[in-house]
Amino acid sequence: MSSPPTLDFRTANTLWGSVLAETLARCGLRHAVISPGSRSTPLTLALAAHPEIEAIPVLDERSAAFLALGLAKQHGSPALLVCTSGTAGANYLPAVIEAQEGGVPLLVITADRPPEMRACASGQTIDQQKLFGSHVNFYHELAVPEATLPLLAYLRQTVAQAHAQTLGLIGGPVHLNAPFRDPLVVPETGPGTGLEQAANWEEFFRETVPPTPQEVWTPAPLIPLAVHGVIVAGPAQPADAADYAELVATLAHKLDWPVLADGLSPLRNHPAGPAGLISTYDVILRNPAVAGRLRPERVLCLGGWPISKVLRAWLEESNAPILLLSEGVANRDALHGRTQHLRCSLRLFIEQLPATADPNGYARMWPLLEAKARAALDGRLGAMTEMFEGRAAWLLAQHLPEGTPVFVANSMPVRDVEYFWPPGGRRIRPVFNRGANGIDGTLSTALGLAHGNRPTVLLTGDLALLHDTNGFLSRSKLRGSLTIVLINNRGGGIFEHLPVAKVETSFEEFFATPQEADFAQLCAAYGVEHVAVRDWTQFTELISHLPPAGVRVLELRTDRKRDAATRKAMFAEIAAGLK
Numbered sequence: 260m261s262s263p264p265t266l267d268f269r270t271a272n273t274l275w276g277s278v279l280a281e282t283l284a285r286c287g288l289r290h291a292v293i294s295p296g297s298r299s300t301p302l303t304l305a306l307a308a309h310p311e312i313e314a315i316p317v318l319d320e321r322s323a324a325f326l327a328l329g330l331a332k333q334h335g336s337p338a339l340l341v342c343t344s345g346t347a348g349a350n351y352l353p354a355v356i357e358a359q360e361g362g363v364p365l366l367v368i369t370a371d372r373p374p375e376m377r378a379c380a381s382g383q384t385i386d387q388q389k390l391f392g393s394h395v396n397f398y399h400e401l402a403v404p405e406a407t408l409p410l411l412a413y414l415r416q417t418v419a420q421a422h423a424q425t426l427g428l429i430g431g432p433v434h435l436n437a438p439f440r441d442p443l444v445v446p447e448t449g450p451g452t453g454l455e456q457a458a459n460w461e462e463f464f465r466e467t468v469p470p471t472p473q474e475v476w477t478p479a480p481l482i483p484l485a486v487h488g489v490i491v492a493g494p495a496q497p498a499d500a501a502d503y504a505e506l507v508a509t510l511a512h513k514l515d516w517p518v519l520a521d522g523l524s525p526l527r528n529h530p531a532g533p534a535g536l537i538s539t540y541d542v543i544l545r546n547p548a549v550a551g552r553l554r555p556e557r558v559l560c561l562g563g564w565p566i567s568k569v570l571r572a573w574l575e576e577s578n579a580p581i582l583l584l585s586e587g588v589a590n591r592d593a594l595h596g597r598t599q600h601l602r603c604s605l606r607l608f609i610e611q612l613p614a615t616a617d618p619n620g621y622a623r624m625w626p627l628l629e630a631k632a633r634a635a636l637d638g639r640l641g642a643m644t645e646m647f648e649g650r651a652a653w654l655l656a657q658h659l660p661e662g663t664p665v666f667v668a669n670s671m672p673v674r675d676v677e678y679f680w681p682p683g684g685r686r687i688r689p690v691f692n693r694g695a696n697g698i699d700g701t702l703s704t705a706l707g708l709a710h711g712n713r714p715t716v717l718l719t720g721d722l723a724l725l726h727d728t729n730g731f732l733s734r735s736k737l738r739g740s741l742t743i744v745l746i747n748n749r750g751g752g753i754f755e756h757l758p759v760a761k762v763e764t765s766f767e768e769f770f771a772t773p774q775e776a777d778f779a780q781l782c783a784a785y786g787v788e789h790v791a792v793r794d795w796t797q798f799t800e801l802i803s804h805l806p807p808a809g810v811r812v813l814e815l816r817t818d819r820k821r822d823a824a825t826r827k828a829m830f831a832e833i834a835a836g837l838k
Contacts, residue, residue: 265309266458268452270445275404277303277416279368279437282415284311286422287469288339288366292327292707294320296343298383299370300443301404303341312339315710315736317703319729320347324354325700326733328363329707332690335498337364337655338707344371345383348390349796353699358432359394360694362427362587365432367391373403373438383474387436397424400436406452415467423470428759429587476791482582482612488516488557494693495562496525500686504529507561513609514559515616517625521565522677523667523689527656537625539632541567545834553624555579561605563591566677566693584608628837633681635833640679643795646817647825648746650795651680653719655744656687658803664688664712665788666705669696671752676718678826684718698723702730702743705757706810709741714805721747725774731785734810742805743812748819749773755823771819778814787812 264281267273279302283291291306291314293299317323320342327338332453343349348369358365371377372384385747389398402410421433482488490511497503504526511518511533511811518533519540520526527538537543544550550573560583564571571594574581581598584605585591592598600606640653652675667689669674676689690708701723709715724745741802746752750771754760759770767773782789788811792798801813 263311264464265722266460267305267308268455269297270442271404271406271452272301272439272443273305273445274303274406274452274454277308278411278414279418280305280309280312281464282418282467283339283366283422284309284418285464285467288337288422290315290327291333291339291341292317292323293341293345294318294323294343296347296370297443298344298372298439299341299437301439302368302370302437303813306339306341315733317736318732320350321353321700322703322727322729322733324351325357325703325727326707326710327729327751328354328358328692328700328784329364329666329704330710331358331363331365331707332496332704333708333710333712335364336365336384337422340365340367340439344369344387345385348387349385352391352394353695353697355391355432355434355694356394357415357694357697357700359396361692362430363432363694364430365396365597366422366425367432367434369434369436371400371436371438373440382724383813384485389434390436391432391434394432395434396427396429396431397421397433398436401438403438403440406454407460408454412463415464419467425472426472429589463553482514482557482559486556487554487619488514488559489555490514490516490518491558491560491565491574492518492520492524492526493561493563493565494521494691495525496690497525497587500688501531502526503605504532506535506609510605511613513612513615515618515622516559517622519565519570520682521567522680523566523691523693525688527680527682528685528687528689532682535626535629536682537629537679539629539636541569541678542632542636542830542833543628543837544569544573545830546837549834549837553621558582558596559584560592566673566710595613631837632833635836636679637681637828638738643734646815648748648752648815648817648822649675649679649826651744651746651798651815652676653681654795654799655716655718655802656680656685657681658717658799659685659687660714660803660805661685662688662713663716663805664690664708666690666701666708666715666717668701668717668723669693669698670720670723672718672720672723672746674753678830700727700730703733705741705743706730706733709737709739710737714740714742714807716802716805717741717743719743719745720752721745721749721774721776721778722772723753725776728781731787731810734785734787737810740794740808741810742802743810744802744818745778745812745814747778748817750819752819752823754825755819760823778812782812789814791816
C-alpha cells in the first residue's frame with residue numbers, strides 16, 4: 260500500500276477504529292459487511308471511510324454473515340463482519356459454524372459495552388465472551404480504547420494476528436469482541452488526542468503486510484501401483500480450478516486409477532481434467548454384481564467424501580485401505596475406515612510418486628460402464644418434456660456461459676448435481692456450503708459470490724430460498740448479477756427419498772413442510788424480476804444469456820412426489836442394464 264495511513268486523531272475511539280481499519284487494509288482485507296447499530300459506530304465510520312476497503316451495509320445480521328461468507332468463498336481471502344452489541348452477533352452463529360466446518364476465512368468483530376456497563380441491566384448488553392464457543396479458530400476481547408502508542412501497537416499486532424489466523428493451516432472464522440466507551444460519535448472537530456506527531460505513522464504500519472501462505476507436509480506412504488485402486492475426488496473449491504484439474508489428471512495417469520468425481524468437484528467442468536472421468540458412479544454401483552466386480556483394493560480420497568450414500572456404502576463394504584489427502588489438520592473421514600490422513604498439497608504428493616504404473620484391466624472397466632450409464636442418463640433426460648427437477652441441473656451444465664460461478668443449494672439441488680451434471684469443458688465454477696450442509700443463508704451466500712463477480716447463478720429449492728428471503732434486501736448493493744434457478748416443488752424434496760416418507764400421518768406437515776408463498780408477489784415486494792418458466796426451451800434460452808446486472812428468479816414448478824419416483828425408477832432401470 261503506497262498511500263499514507265488513513266487515521267482519525269479526534270478521540271481515542273476514532274483513532275482506535277482507524278488504526279484497526281488501516282491494519283486490516285494493509286493485511287490485504289478488502290471487504291467489510293456491516294450491520295447498523297450504535298455501539299459499533301467507531302468501527303463503521305473508520306471502515307466506511309477507508310479508501311482500500313469496500314464497506315457493504317446489510318440490515319439483517321444473519322444475511323450479512325452469509326453474504327460475507329460468499330465474498331470469502333469468491334476471493335479466497337477473509338471478509339470482515341461488524342455488528343453492534345447485544346443479540347446482533349448471535350445471528351452470525353450459523354455462518355460462523357459453516358465457515359469453521361468449511362474452512363472459510365472470516366473475521367468477526369462484535370462491538371460491546373465496556374466492562375463497567377455489563378451485568379447491570381444496561382441496554383443492548385449480553386455476555387459476548389466467547390459468543391461462538393468452539394466454532395472459531397481464535398477469540399480475543401480487545402482492550403477498551405486508549406490513545407497511547409503502546410496500546411495502539413497492541414491493537415495493530417492483535418488485529419494482524421487475528422486476520423492471519425483466519426488463513427492458517429486450519430482456515431476459518433476468528434472472533435474479536437470490541438468494547439467502546441461513550442461518546443461514540445464526536446463533532447467533526449473533536450478535542451484531538453495529541454498523537455498526530457507522536458510517531459512516524461508510516462513506519463508504525465510498515466511491517467503490517469498480508470500473511471504468508473502456509474503449507475503442511477507429511478511424507479507419503481508408499482502406494483502399491485499394481486493394485487485395483489480408485490481416486491475419489493470430493494467437493495472442492497481450489498483457488499485455481501484449472502491447475503487442480505491438471506494435477507488430478509497427472510495423478511490419475513501416474514497411478515492408472517479411475518477418478519470418481521463429485522458433482523461439486525471442478526473436475527466435471529474442466530477440459531484439463533483426467534481422461535475417462537467417472538460421473539455416474541452412483542448409478543453404476545446400484546447394480547450389486549457390477550459393484551462387487553469393481554471392489555477396490557486401495558482408495559485415494561482427495562479432500563473429502565462425495566455426497567453419494569451409494570458410493571459411501573460401497574467404500575465401507577470394500578474395507579479397502581484409504582489414503583485421505585487434505586491440507587487441513589481436521590479429520591475428514593466420516594466413514595471411519597482404515598484410513599491414513601496425509602496432510603500435504605496435491606502437488607507435493609504427486610512429486611513423491613514413482614514412475615507411471617502399467618495399465619491394468621480394472622482401470623479399463625470403469626470408462627466402459629461410465630459410457631453406458633452416461634448415455635442412458637443423457638438419453639432419458641434429453642427426451643423429457645415434463646418439468647423434472649434433475650433436468651435443470653443437466654441443462655445448466657450444458658448451456659450456461661463458460662466460466663459461470665454456480666452456487667448450489669443443499670438438499671435436493673446438490674444431489675441432482677451429483678446425479679445428473681455431465682462432465683464438460685465449460686469451466687463452470689461450482690460453489691457450495693457443505694461444511695454444515697444446512698439451507699440457512701443460501702441466498703445471501705450466493706449474493707456474496709455474485710458481488711463484483713461475473714454473472715452468477717444460484718440453483719435452489721423453494722424452502723432454502725424462503726429461509727433466507729431477507730437476503731433480497733441486499734439487492735440494491737449488488738455489483739453484478741444473480742440469476743436464481745428456483746425449483747419450486749412445494750416442500751422439502753429430499754425427504755421424499757428418506758424412510759420417513761412412509762409415515763403418511765405426519766410426513767407432509769412436519770417433514771415436507773409445504774409453503775404457500777407466491778414467489779411472483781414475493782419478488783415484486785423486493786423489486787426482483789420474476790419469470791415463471793413455461794418449458795425447457797424457454798429455460799435454455801434464459802440460462803444461455805445471463806444479464807449483466809440485477810437479480811432475477813426463474814421459477815420451475817415441479818411435482819415433488821412424481822420426481823422422486825422418476826429418479827428411483829430411472830436409476831434402477833439403468834443400473835439393471837449394466838453388465
